[in-house]
Each structure stands twice: as structure tokens, then as C-alpha cells.
Amino acid sequence: xxxxxxxxxxxxxxxxxxxxxxxxxxxxxxxxxxxxxxxxxxxxxxxxxxxxxxxxxxxxxxxxxxxxxxxxxxxxxxxxxxxxxxxxxxxxxxxxxxxxxxxxxxxxxxxxxxxxxxxxxxxxxxxxxxxxxxxxxxxxxxxxxxxxxxxxxxxxxxxxxxxxxxxxxxxxxxxxxxxxxxxxxxxxxxxxxxxxxxxxxxxxxxxxxxxxxxxxxxxxxxxxxxxxxxxxxxxxxxxxxxxxxxxxxxxxxxxxxxxxxxxxxxxxxxxxxxxxxxxxxxxxxxxxxxxxxxxxxxxxxxxxxxxxxxxxxxxxxxxxxxxxxxxxxxxxxxxxxxxxxxxxxxxxxxxxxxxxxxxxxxxxxxxxxxxxxxxxxxxxxxxxxxxxxxxxxxxxxxxxxxxxxxxxxxxxxxxxxxxxxxxxxxxxxxxxxxxxxxxxxxxxxxxxxxxxxxxxxxxxxxxxxxxxxxxxxxxxxxxxxxxxxxxxxxxxxxxxxxxxxxxxxxxxxxxxxxxxxxxxxxxxxxxxxxxxxxxxxxxxxxxxxxxxxxxxxxxxxxxxxxxxxxxxxxxxxxxx
Numbered sequence: 203x204x205x206x207x208x209x210x211x212x213x214x215x216x217x218x219x220x221x222x223x224x225x226x227x228x229x230x231x232x233x234x235x236x237x238x239x240x241x242x243x244x245x246x247x248x249x250x251x252x253x254x255x256x257x258x259x260x261x262x263x264x265x266x267x268x269x270x271x272x273x274x275x276x277x278x279x280x281x282x283x284x285x286x287x288x289x290x291x292x293x294x295x296x297x298x299x300x301x302x303x304x305x306x307x308x309x310x311x312x313x314x315x316x317x318x319x320x321x322x323x324x325x326x327x328x329x330x331x332x333x334x335x336x337x338x339x340x341x342x343x344x345x346x347x348x349x350x351x352x353x354x355x356x357x358x359x360x361x362x363x364x365x366x367x368x369x370x371x372x373x374x375x376x377x378x379x380x381x382x383x384x385x386x387x388x389x390x391x392x393x394x395x396x397x398x399x400x401x402x403x404x405x406x407x408x409x410x411x412x413x414x415x416x417x418x419x420x421x422x423x424x425x426x427x428x429x430x431x432x433x434x435x436x437x438x439x440x441x442x443x444x445x446x447x448x449x450x451x452x453x454x455x456x457x458x459x460x461x462x463x464x465x466x467x468x469x470x471x472x473x474x475x476x477x478x479x480x481x482x483x484x485x486x487x488x489x490x491x492x493x494x495x496x497x498x499x500x501x502x503x504x505x506x507x508x509x510x511x512x513x514x515x516x517x518x519x520x521x522x523x524x525x526x527x528x529x530x531x532x533x534x535x536x537x538x539x540x541x542x543x544x545x546x547x548x549x550x551x552x553x554x555x556x557x558x559x560x561x562x563x564x565x566x567x568x569x570x571x572x573x574x575x576x577x578x579x580x581x582x583x584x585x586x587x588x589x590x591x592x593x594x595x596x597x598x599x600x601x602x603x604x605x606x607x608x609x610x611x612x613x614x615x616x617x618x619x620x621x622x623x624x625x626x627x628x629x630x631x632x633x634x635x636x637x638x639x640x641x642x643x644x645x646x647x648x649x650x651x652x653x654x655x656x657x658x659x660x661x662x663x664x665x666x667x668x669x670x671x672x673x674x675x676x677x678x679x680x681x682x683x684x685x686x687x688x689x690x691x692x693x694x695x696x697x698x699x700x701x702x703x704x705x706x707x708x709x710x711x712x713x714x715x716x717x718x719x720x721x722x723x724x725x726x727x728x729x730x731x732x733x734x735x736x737x738x739x740x741x742x743x744x745x746x747x748x749x750x751x752x753x754x755x756x757x758x759x760x761x762x763x764x765x766x767x768x769x770x771x772x773x774x775x776x777x778x
Contacts, residue, residue: 211291211298214238222253228773229289229300232257232273239273240289240300247283247327248764249774276306282325284316310339314349317391321353324399326392326758330765333387337380338769346387347372348486354394355493358401360500361475363709364393369482370716377695377719378703381766385703388762389712406496407437409445417448421456428460428502436460437499444491453495454480455623462625465508465524466632470610472505473629474713477613508632513639520635523558527565528628543572545580545732552584557638564634574627575618581633582611582721583736588637589743591644594674594750600643601750605710607636608743612717615724651675651742653683661697664745668701668752677749678742685738695719698744706754711747718744 211217211225217233224230230243230253241262243252250266257263261279262271269283276288287304313335320328336346347368354365368390375383415423420443427436443453461473476498483494508514509521548567551560567577585608592604611633617626657663657680664680667673684694702715722740725733767774 207302208292208299209302211238211240211300214293214296214298217298222257224251224253225300227302228771231291231298231300232262234273235260238291238293238298240291241271241273241276242287242289242304244286244768244774245269245283246278246286246331246768249768252286276304281319281323282327284328284331310336310341313339313341314345317346317349318353321350321391321395321398324395326395326761327765329391329395330388330762331769333391334384334762334765334769337384337387343372343375343383343387344486347390347482348490350391350394351482351486351490351494354398355490355497356404357398358404360404360497361479361494362397364390364395364397365482365497366475366478367393367709367712369478369485370712372485373481374699374716374719377692378699379696382696382699382703384766385759385762386699389703389707389758392758393709404497406441406492407434409441410438413442413446415442415446417443417446417452417456420446420448421452421459424456425460425463429463431503433499433503436502437496440495440499441492444495450480450483450488450491451621453491454617455621455626457495457498458617458621458629459623459625460502462628462632464505465514465521466610466636467505467507468501469506469508469606470613470632470636471606472501473617474610474613475501477616481616514635518557520557520561520638523561524628524631524635527561527631530565531568531624531627533569543567543576548577548580549584549587552581552634552637553587553641553644555638555641557635560634560638561631564631568627568630574622574630575615577630578611578615578618578633579721579724581630581637582608582615582717583725583739584637585611585633585640586718586721586739586743588640588644589747590678590739591647592746593644593646593648594672595646596643598750601747602710604640604643605714605747607633607640609710609713609717610636612721615721648746649675651678651682653686654679655683657683659684659687659689661693661700664694664697665701665704668749671753672750674746674749677745681741681745682738685741691722691737691741694741695722698741698748701748701752704756704759705752706756706758707751711751714747715744 209226211231217223217231217238222230222232224243228243230241232239234257241252245252245264247267247269250264252262252264255262255264257273260273262273270279271286276286278285285306288306289304290301292299313332316328317332320332333346350368351365371386371390375386378386420439424436424439427439443456458476461467461476479494479498483490514520551563588604589608614629614633664677667677667680699715702711718740722737725736
């Protein structure tokens with residue numbers, strides 16, 4: 203090695219006198235048991251100076267959180283702390299030299315292993331450091347997400363909020379800069395770890411032995427198992443269909459038809475979770491078909507079936523008209539549209555208080571040949587409008603009610619853009635009726651946002667608004683002014699993403715942002731006035747919801763910031 207790779211650490215005698223010292227590069231050098239050792243001076247947990255710690259019997263203890271490190275290798279006895287980088291040392295002519303490059307520097311495979319360990323042990327700082335290292339090492343995002351999905355589907359009770367957040371955040375990465383992408387992945391992976399913490403590993407039951415059953419028969423079996431809440435039977439039928447070579451489209455239809463056999467399961471979450479699981483499968487590939495799809499089956503054990511709920515039956519009976527409508531849908535659609543779709547009028551009808559007319563109009567449109575995907579997009583737009591009209595005089599918890607309808611409608615839109623299965627059209631009706639049930643949350647209706655003026659409309663202004671509680675109308679007015687000034691909406695989408703990721707956001711906020719971003723992009727493919735209004739509605743809905751739920755303690759982003767500063771070699775503590 204050349205001398206340029208070694209750092210002068212003083213004389214051996216000097217080091218003996220002081221026991222420890224910090225040299226160039228932030229390296230702590232110790233004299234212990236007649237040997238010289240060198241470690242990064244920053245505790246890998248939260249950056250406390252290790253030279254201020256205690257060394258005894260070959261063990262270095264950080265005085266802040268009492269993390270313990272082998273002074274020779276840098277390895278830790280406390281997994282939550284992570285290993286500390288160690289450096290080679292040589293002594294020549296009583297002069298101590300330390301190699302400038304740590305010997306246990308992480309490579310991609312080590313970082314992947316650390317990410318798995320962080321997930322297994324539910325340690326946020328370890329997950330954050332692994333994500334930062336992997337992203338900075340240019341490891342493809344899909345490989346990072348795959349680790350989280352593989353772990354999450356192998357633990358606990360199956361697909362849930364954590365895996366949904368991770369998939370949603372992977373979908374919005376193109377809207378974010380590098381730091382935002384790191385935060386998005388970190389949030390998703392931490393939520394997967396939390397959802398799996400303390401859960402036993404999940405073992406698949408296995409397919410039926412060499413079953414010759416057709417896809418149609420397996421679909422009937424699956425629906426029957428779901429009907430009687432037999433999740434074990436459903437899992438075996440599903441795995442048999444996979445083993446028999448059923449296509450992804452066939453599997454999606456089989457599972458989603460069973461989800462729509464009953465009304466609006468679990469307030470829309472069941473359909474939404476299925477959609478996210480299939481999005482993850484599309485992104486990550488067929489090798490994860492079994493664990494991803496099998497993880498959905500536990501959702502069908504005991505979901506709430508909305509046709510059994512009082513408010514779906516009284517004071518207006520929605521169940522019977524919907525069942526009649528589903529029978530009508532079995533009639534073949536005409537080859538040419540016979541019922542002209544007026545988008546604005548249809549959205550207004552969806553937002554009205556006459557559910558029976560909505561059911562009838564939806565049936566006429568479908569039987570007249572209207573594209574189900576387009577109807578789903580309009581139902582989602584109406585749901586976004588409910589959020590824009592949501593008055594802050596409502597109970598705070600009611601924000602989630604209007605959000606559920608929006609994210610459910612978005613999931614239906616995504617599925618119907620991929621499938622033409624007629625039985626899935628029932629999901630449109632459930633979304634429309636959820637919109638009807640939300641109507642009282644727009645009474646009184648929130649005032650139309652008043653565009654602010656006299657601002658620079660720098661993104662920081664919006665973030666400053668969200669540093670204060672309940673700046674819902676103020677933030678919406680800022681966005682209205684921003685759009686009125688013809689500013690770049692994609693910059694705004696990125697800023698809204700940052701406003702989400704800098705918070706200790708709850709599950710629904712992640713859902714909301716991803717749905718709003720995706721729906722915005724769908725409308726952005728058109729340039730007419732109606733599409734322009736629809737895009738503004740998506741942005742205002744996203745802004746109002748996020749502003750209502752900010753600020754938080756911001757503990758998770760703080761951990762990520764510490765991990766980022768450690769990665770960059772920054773000093774977290776300054777000595778006086």
C-alpha cells in the first residue's frame with residue numbers, strides 16, 4: 203500500500219498516555235491490552251463519539267445507549283446499533299498509521315443481508331442505513347422492494363397495511379428525487395417490519411396433488427370456499443390453480459370475483475389490498491406468485507360484508523336494487539354505445555342524494571357499451587371531489603371515511619384498466635354507493651379554495667404551511683394560487699410527496715398520495731377542460747388531506763436523516 207492510503211496517528215507513546223484519540227477522517231484510535239485498534243468514531247446507532255466511551259476486556263461501550271462493540275472487529279453485540287467500521291493499523295518505528303479505508307465496508311450483498319436483518323428484528327435505523335447504502339450503490343429499486351415483499355408475505359397474517367404502503371411508495375418513486383425515494387422505501391419497509399414484528403412465519407399449505415381440475419372449476423371451488431369463509435380450502439385451490447399454470451389474468455379474475463361476490467368488503471380495503479398485491483406481482487415477476495397471492499387469502503376469513511349492514515338496507519334499501527342491477531348486467535352489451543356519457547353530469551349524479559337514480563344510470567351506461575374503465579375513473583374523480591368538499595367542521599376521524607371511498611375507487615379503476623371480466627363491474631356500484639353514503643360529510647360543503655396571491659409560490663411556502671396544524675384551507679388556497687399562476691404541477695406533486703414523507707404518516711396518507719398521483723397521471727393524458735379540472739381536483743384533494751394530518755412528531759424521518767448523515771460521514775456531535 204502507498205503512504206497516501208495511511209493516516210498518521212502520532213507516536214505509540216503518545217497514544218499510550220491518552221488511551222484514545224481522534225484523528226483525521228473521524229477515526230477513533232485506541233490503545234488497549236497492548237494493541238492499537240481503530241474504529242469509526244461515530245456510534246453507528248445515532249452518531250455519539252465513541253472515543254468518549256469505555257473500553258474494558260476488549261469491549262467498547264458507547265455511553266449514550268450502551269451499545270457494545272468488539273474493539274478488534276467493530277462487530278456489535280446489540281443488533282439495533284449495527285457494526286461500526288474498523289480500520290487496519292500498523293506501527294512502524296514507534297509511529298502509528300491507520301488505513302484510510304475501513305476493512306469491513308459494506309457491499310451490496312452485505313447491505314441486502316442487513317436489510318433482511320433489520321426487517322426481521324424491526325430495527326428502523328438498520329433498515330434506513332441499508333436502504334441508503336443500496337440506493338447509493340445503484341441497486342435496482344425492484345431488488346430492494348423484493349426483499350421487503352418476500353419478507354412481509356412470509357410472516358404474520360398475510361397481506362396488510364405494511365405491504366400496501368411499500369407497494370404504493372414503489373409506485374410513486376418517479377415523482378421523487380433521490381432523497382425522497384430513499385424516504386419512500388424506508389417508510390414502506392419500516393411499516394412491513396412493524397406489521398410483521400412478533401408474528402410467526404407463514405407456511406403455505408401446498409397445492410392439490412396433480413389435480414386435473416380446469417381453471418373454471420377451480421374458480422368455482424375458490425368462490426365457494428370464500429363464501430363459507432374457508433380460507434384453508436381457498437388457499438389450496440389457489441395454489442393448485444397456480445401449479446396448473448393459470449395466467450396472472452385468470453388468477454386475478456378468480457380472486458377479485460370472489461371479493462366482489464359480497465358488497466364492499468371491509469369498507470373497500472379487501473379490494474384495495476388485492477389490487478396492490480397484483481401491482482406488486484406485475485412489478486416483481488412471476489417468481490413471487492405463490493407467496494404474494496397466498497398472502498391475500500387470510501383477508502377473506504372474516505371481512506365485513508356491507509349488504510349485512512343497516513345503512514345499506516335502511517332508510518333506503520340499496521341491496522335489492524343492486525342485486526337487480528347485477529342480474530341486468532348478464533345481458534350482452536350493445537356493440538355501439540346507445541347511452542351518451544356526459545362526464546360532468548355523471549359526476550354530479552354520483553355526488554347527488556339519489557342513489558337509485560345513480561344505480562339505474564350506471565346500469566344504462568354499462569349496458570349501452572360505456573367503457574367500465576372510464577366509469578371507474580369518473581367514480582374516483584367524484585370521490586376526490588368529496589375530499590375537496592369535506593368541511594373541517596366534521597369530526598376529524600371522518601377524513602378517513604371520504605378517503606376510503608377514494609382509494610377504493612382508485613383500486614377499481616386500476617383493475618378495470620387491466621380486466622374486462624363482467625363480474626368485476628359490480629365493484630363500480632359499490633364505489634358509487636360508498637359515495638352516496640359519504641354525502642353528509644359534504645354538508646356543509648367546504649368553500650371553494652380561494653387562490654392566494656402575492657406569493658413567490660416556492661415549494662417551501664407550502665411546506666411551511668404544513669408545519670402548522672390544520673392549515674387545510676390555507677394550503678388548498680396556496681395550491682389553487684399556484685395552479686392559477688400556471689406553475690409546474692409535477693413540482694407540486696413532488697412537494698406533496700415530501701410533505702408526506704417528512705411525517706410519521708399513518709397508513710391512509712400513503713394510500714391517498716399514491717392514488718392521487720396515479721389518478722392525476724391518468725387525467726394528464728388528456729388536454730381538454732374537463733381533464734384540467736379533474737387534475738386540479740386530484741391535487742386539491744391530496745393537499746387538503748395531507749394538510750389535515752400534519753405536522754406529526756416526525757420521528758421516522760429523523761431516524762432516516764441520522765442514517766443519511768452517518769452514511770455521508772458527517773459529524774453528528776460537536777465537542778465544545
